[in-house]
Amino acid sequence: MKWPVLWTVAHRNLAEHRRRTLSVGGIMALGLALVIVGNGFLDAATEGLRQSYRDKYTGDLFLAAPTKASITVFGSDPGPDAETVLPLSGFSTVETVLNASPVVAHWSGQNVAPVLLLVGEKASGMIQVLGIDPDRYQAAFPQTLTFEQGGYWKPGDRGLILNADTLASLNKRAGTTRGIGDTLNVSLAVAGGKIVELPLTGITTEPVEQGPLSRIGWCDSDSLRLLKGYTLEASATTANAEIIDEDALFSGDSPDLAGSSGINLDSITSGGIGRPVALTADPQAWEIVTVGLKNGVDSEAARQILSKALAQAGAEVQVQDWLVGAGRSATPVVAMKSAFSLVILIIALVAVFIVTNALLISVSERTSEIGTMRALGGRRRVIRNLILLEVLFLGVGAGAVGVALAWLVLGLTNLVGLTVDSVFLQMLFSGKQVKPVLSPLGSLLAWAQMVAVALMAGLYPAQTALRLSPLKAIQSD
Amino acid sequence: MNTEPVVSVRGVKKMYPLGKTEVWALRGIDFDLSRGDFISIAGPSGSGKTTLLNLLGCLDTPTEGEVFLEGVSTRSLGDDQITDLRHQVIGFIFQSFNLIPVLSVRENVEFPLLIGTGRRPAPDQQWIDHLIEAVGLSDWRLHRPNELSGGQRQRVAIARSLVNRPRIVMADEPTANLDSKTGEAIIDLMKRISHELGTTFIFSTHDQRIVDVADHVIRILDGVVVENSLVPGFVR
Numbered sequence: 186m187k188w189p190v191l192w193t194v195a196h197r198n199l200a201e202h203r204r205r206t207l208s209v210g211g212i213m214a215l216g217l218a219l220v221i222v223g224n225g226f227l228d229a230a231t232e233g234l235r236q237s238y239r240d241k242y243t244g245d246l247f248l249a250a251p252t253k254a255s256i257t258v259f260g261s262d263p264g265p266d267a268e269t270v271l272p273l274s275g276f277s278t279v280e281t282v283l284n285a286s287p288v289v290a291h292w293s294g295q296n297v298a299p300v301l302l303l304v305g306e307k308a309s310g311m312i313q314v315l316g317i318d319p320d321r322y323q324a325a326f327p328q329t330l331t332f333e334q335g336g337y338w339k340p341g342d343r344g345l346i347l348n349a350d351t352l353a354s355l356n357k358r359a360g361t362t363r364g365i366g367d368t369l370n371v372s373l374a375v376a377g378g379k380i381v382e383l384p385l386t387g388i389t390t391e392p393v394e395q396g397p398l399s400r401i402g403w404c405d406s407d408s409l410r411l412l413k414g415y416t417l418e419a420s421a422t423t424a425n426a427e428i429i430d431e432d433a434l435f436s437g438d439s440p441d442l443a444g445s446s447g448i449n450l451d452s453i454t455s456g457g458i459g460r461p462v463a464l465t466a467d468p469q470a471w472e473i474v475t476v477g478l479k480n481g482v483d484s485e486a487a488r489q490i491l492s493k494a495l496a497q498a499g500a501e502v503q504v505q506d507w508l509v510g511a512g513r514s515a516t517p518v519v520a521m522k523s524a525f526s527l528v529i530l531i532i533a534l535v536a537v538f539i540v541t542n543a544l545l546i547s548v549s550e551r552t553s554e555i556g557t558m559r560a561l562g563g564r565r566r567v568i569r570n571l572i573l574l575e576v577l578f579l580g581v582g583a584g585a586v587g588v589a590l591a592w593l594v595l596g597l598t599n600l601v602g603l604t605v606d607s608v609f610l611q612m613l614f615s616g617k618q619v620k621p622v623l624s625p626l627g628s629l630l631a632w633a634q635m636v637a638v639a640l641m642a643g644l645y646p647a648q649t650a651l652r653l654s655p656l657k658a659i660q661s662d
Numbered sequence: 663m664n665t666e667p668v669v670s671v672r673g674v675k676k677m678y679p680l681g682k683t684e685v686w687a688l689r690g691i692d693f694d695l696s697r698g699d700f701i702s703i704a705g706p707s708g709s710g711k712t713t714l715l716n717l718l719g720c721l722d723t724p725t726e727g728e729v730f731l732e733g734v735s736t737r738s739l740g741d742d743q744i745t746d747l748r749h750q751v752i753g754f755i756f757q758s759f760n761l762i763p764v765l766s767v768r769e770n771v772e773f774p775l776l777i778g779t780g781r782r783p784a785p786d787q788q789w790i791d792h793l794i795e796a797v798g799l800s801d802w803r804l805h806r807p808n809e810l811s812g813g814q815r816q817r818v819a820i821a822r823s824l825v826n827r828p829r830i831v832m833a834d835e836p837t838a839n840l841d842s843k844t845g846e847a848i849i850d851l852m853k854r855i856s857h858e859l860g861t862t863f864i865f866s867t868h869d870q871r872i873v874d875v876a877d878h879v880i881r882i883l884d885g886v887v888v889e890n891s892l893v894p895g896f897v898r
Contacts, residue, residue: 189776190769190772190773190776190777191777193764193765193769194762194764194765197764197765198764200764201763201764553758553760554760554762554763556760557756557760557761557762558762558777559745560719560721560748560754560760561748561749561754561773561774561777561822562745562746562748562749562750562774562777562778562779562826563745563749563777563778564741564742564745564746564779565741565742565745567777654721654722655721656716656721656722659721659756659758659760
């Protein structure tokens with residue numbers, strides 16, 4: 186029976202002190218609108234980044250050998266802790282687990298290396314090259330490569346795909362006009378590395394200039410494996426080295442490593458500038474495996490499921506999500522999210538400060554009214570409920586205005602369209618047009634959070650009101 | 663008929679700290695008040711009458727001594743119990759009316775019925791209307807306090823003080839803010855209601871007109887009772 190009368194007193198009090206209600210409510214509404222609009226753009230950036238990276242390069246999850254360094258699908262993140270990315274050990278086990286997993290829709294292996302592109306023997310440019318299986322790669326990332334000319338190499342062949350800008354830059358430096366069908370020499374970007382000769386099979390053009398990602402090329406997996414030494418012969422040597430008898434090593438009789446393993450040592454040490462590579466690439470050597478999940482599967486849950494399954498199968502593999510896979514490229518969004526969280530915290534603190542102060546003033550102005558209620562038989566909780574009810578009305582009302590304002594801004598932005606010229610922003614929003622996300626659930630959540638913050642802000646003034654003795658309150662008149 | 667005193671005061675003292683000094687507003691008060699009486703606590707300003715009324719109304723607690731309301735010592739009660747006791751037993755009429763500004767006359771009168779504790783029957787609307795009619799405000803029931811004169815506000819306060827059918831009504835200088843004509847009308851009204859409902863009225867006042875119509879006069883000076891007299895010829 187108390188609530189209806191408290192309801193009446195609360196909303197009439199807000200109406201009675203219209204100016205204060207409007208100023209405090211207005212600030213709360215603006216704060217909420219700012220949060221919702223900010224979230225709309227942040228969600229758009231996250232979605233843009235998802236389109237720029239997850240759907241084109243990283244998949245939902247990626248697998249790599251355990252390492253202390255920060256590994257991405259583009260290799261080891263540069264920095265003081267950078268490490269060489271190693272191929273997964275026991276890939277057949279990994280393959281079995283992935284093929285059997287109910288959460289995996291598709292997967293694709295890749296190797297990564299920074300390489301020099303050479304015209305003749307003259308280095309003309311450096312790019313990050315991904316060694317891929319074209320069938321699996323196309324199935325996993327159908328949107329990644331848009332061919333201006335040519336396409337993927339035929340199964341079993343060698344081939345190289347370059348971005349049109351990269352090729353133009355290469356031709357300009359070398360003074361050549363290389364195109365589809367011409368060959369380019371490719372070498373690891375280390376001194377004395379092997380060289381492989383690859384035919385240019387495809388020239389891509391990205392719909393958006395993507396800064397660092399425009400310096401990525403694709404080649405057949407075997408060529409990169411050979412450049413990096415991932416050969417069956419090397420694998421066999423490694424396996425054999427593990428079973429060499431220690432006594433034999435120190436007995437004075439040198440073991441015939443080549444003879445015992447049946448490997449032609451000449452072929453292992455072959456290569457070098459201008460010399461053909463005559464080894465056999467290890468088809469099981471993959472440094473990175475990107476994983477696409479089935480629709481509706483939560484990536485964190487899937488990450489844990491796969492980690493557990495792989496560990497149970499004995500595969501030493503770490504499973505990471507796409508944001509880790511994007512590496513430093515995704516840092517801006519993470520930084521923006523952190524910065525925006527700070528902004529939200531500041532807004533919340535300002536809201537708490539304003540609401541608390543406004544209510545403290547309100548309580549001090551209404552000591553007589555509060556005291557009268559206490560004298561007439563209202564327990565302390567009646568007073569507390571009255572004050573919190575006023576905050577609730579204020580929060581709900583201001584929230585409604587804030588949500589409406591935010592949706593107006595976001596709706597107009599979507600309708601009119603916001604164009605960005607910056608390469609960074611285009612990468613962030615996956616295009617030149619920024620389409621902020623209108624999230625009803627997100628808006629409701631922000632609204633509820635604002636009401637909760639306002640109620641928390643009302644606790645101290647309510648407590649102050651409870652401390653008023655009915656006697657002092659009455660005497661205040 | 664219940665002859666137990668409705669209020670008993672035993673050895674009550676009240677001290678207010680004023681900086682480092684102690685000011686004793688009441689220095690040892692004893693008396694009993696009978697049910698249905700029209701009681702005046704009189705005395706000059708600063709004599710301690712309002713302090714005493716606050717103690718009787720459970721708005722304050724004595725430094726020493728005890729106050730019994732209907733035989734119950736108020737000393738041992740917690741805040742919620744004291745609040746409930748005020749709600750159930752006492753009605754208040756304040757010098758400054760103390761109406762809730764955002765509520766209408768009718769809502770103000772009904773208010774004490776709505777804020778009490780526990781499940782209670784729906785407010786008796788006929789009783790509320792009767793009280794409003796009794797104080798002559800039937801035509802003003804939908805008006806807010808700021809639309810009323812001082813006398814009208816005090817009438818609302820009187821109706822509100824009675825809506826819970828309290829056994830005791832405490833009135834602190836109820837005529838202090840009223841002109842003489844309105845003051846007399848208010849006194850007549852309270853006297854009439856006291857007789858009609860058998861409600862004990864306790865006034866803190868230095869208005870001689872109230873003292874003149876009281877059944878029981880307690881006069882205080884410098885925190886002690888200097889007169890405790892029943893009106894001659896009053897039959898209890």
